[in-house]
Amino acid sequence: MDRAIITTGRKNQRSSIELAKAMAVKLNILFVERQNLSISALAQLHNVKYVLIAKKNSLRLVVGDNEVFFHPSLAHLRIKNSLKGEGDRLIETMALKHGMKVLDCTLGLGADAIVESFAVGEEGSVIALEVNPYLAAVVEHGLQNFTDDNDNVVQAMRRIKVINTDYIEFLESAADNSFDVVYFDPMFRHPLERSTALNPLRDIADHRAVTLETIAEARRVARYLVVLKENSKSLEFKRLGFEKICGGKYSPIHYGVIEV
Ligand SMILES: C[S@@+](CC[C@H](N)C(=O)[O-])C[C@H]1O[C@@H](n2cnc3c(N)ncnc32)[C@H](O)[C@@H]1O
CATH class of the missing domain: 3.40.50.10480 (Brix domain)
Known part of the structure; x- marks a missing residue:
């Protein structure tokens, strides 16, 4: 490092x-x-x-x-919309319900993990992994300390357990079927120029591609679904064996889903 x-x-x-x-x-x-x-x-x-x-x-x-x-702004908006009854694409794709256990392999700035944590509620759990120790520390500290006027957001942030590790190491030592959903949001192979939220991460994040070995481990660890977020035009879905693709026709982002 x-x-x-x-x-x-x-x-x-x-x-x-x-x-x-x-x-x-x-x-x-x-x-x-x-x-x-x-x-x-x-x-x-x-x-x-x-x-x-x-x-x-x-x-x-x-x-x-x-x-x-760390700032929960994007997650704040998504949770607010979700509470108003507007769907959230990630919650729907991961089919998240109260009480579920999520393994988010790519914490990044934590927005997706907060939304997942909100969706699974206090009976559920989200473990989020980040390989960069300094980014993991910044986001973990933010999740535990940042205040927000929306209590749903605050509680969702506080419940996330951050672990600084490489997801392959974590997956290899995790038991079969130990999480309901395993999620990956890697740095895109071809970044979207418009993704300003993630621009600052470019020099900090680990850019390695997800491997077939990782997906095989994720399938073993997931009880229901393995989900991968990528650029909608990405060839990664095919390479990694994601046959079901979710996402709007004009959305620049798609989710690949493997039902295990
Ligand atoms: C695109 S960002 C994730 C964004 C996140 N979903 C959010 O809502 O902010 C990808 C993150 O995964 C991390 N990452 C990449 N490879 C990893 C690995 N092998 N193990 C753990 N984290 C990894 C990167 O360092 C980066 O912070």
Whole structure:
């Protein structure tokens, strides 16, 4: 893994220093005093790719010109629409109901995981995996601490269990039929230029393609469905054996579904 440090915002509040020091221990990285330096100067000084910033009880991750932080905005809107009775394509495709167990193999910024968590309710569970330890830390901290005026969103966020691991390792050690649905939303082989929500992730995310071995493991671990999100024109569905495809005719995104 590329190296990282953690620092605070320029204001250096005591709570930010405490958060930065605690995360430094958790992630086994160096805590560095901000000293009024720019983030790029700090990155150069310590020869690191990643700089985490603790600021006002939240974490930010900076890589070059990109800055990533947690915000539930998209999930908030989807949950609000779902409560109004408008369907959510992911909830429908995954056939999520209260009490179900979901394995979300690709946490990213967490929007899909929050919607899944809302759909399965407090009797259900969502475990979300992220291979990048710094992104996993930023999103996990956000899920546990971010406040939102919609209590459904807050409760859904708090219930998600984040694990920093490679999904293949997790799947290999998971028992047969131990989740109802296993979900993958990998970085698309051909990214959609319009997907501004995911643009900051491009330099941070793991871009490896999903393998046939991974899908075989997912089929073993899933009780009902394995679901893959991809660009609607993607050849990945065929390559990986997803025969059923869901998604609007004009939607740039489709979901492949394997019924196990
Ligand atoms: C497109 S993003 C997921 C977006 C997410 N569904 C959301 O709503 O924000 C894909 C994420 O999966 C992660 N990822 C890719 N390969 C992985 C692997 N083998 N194990 C775990 N996470 C992986 C990437 O680092 C990236 O953060």
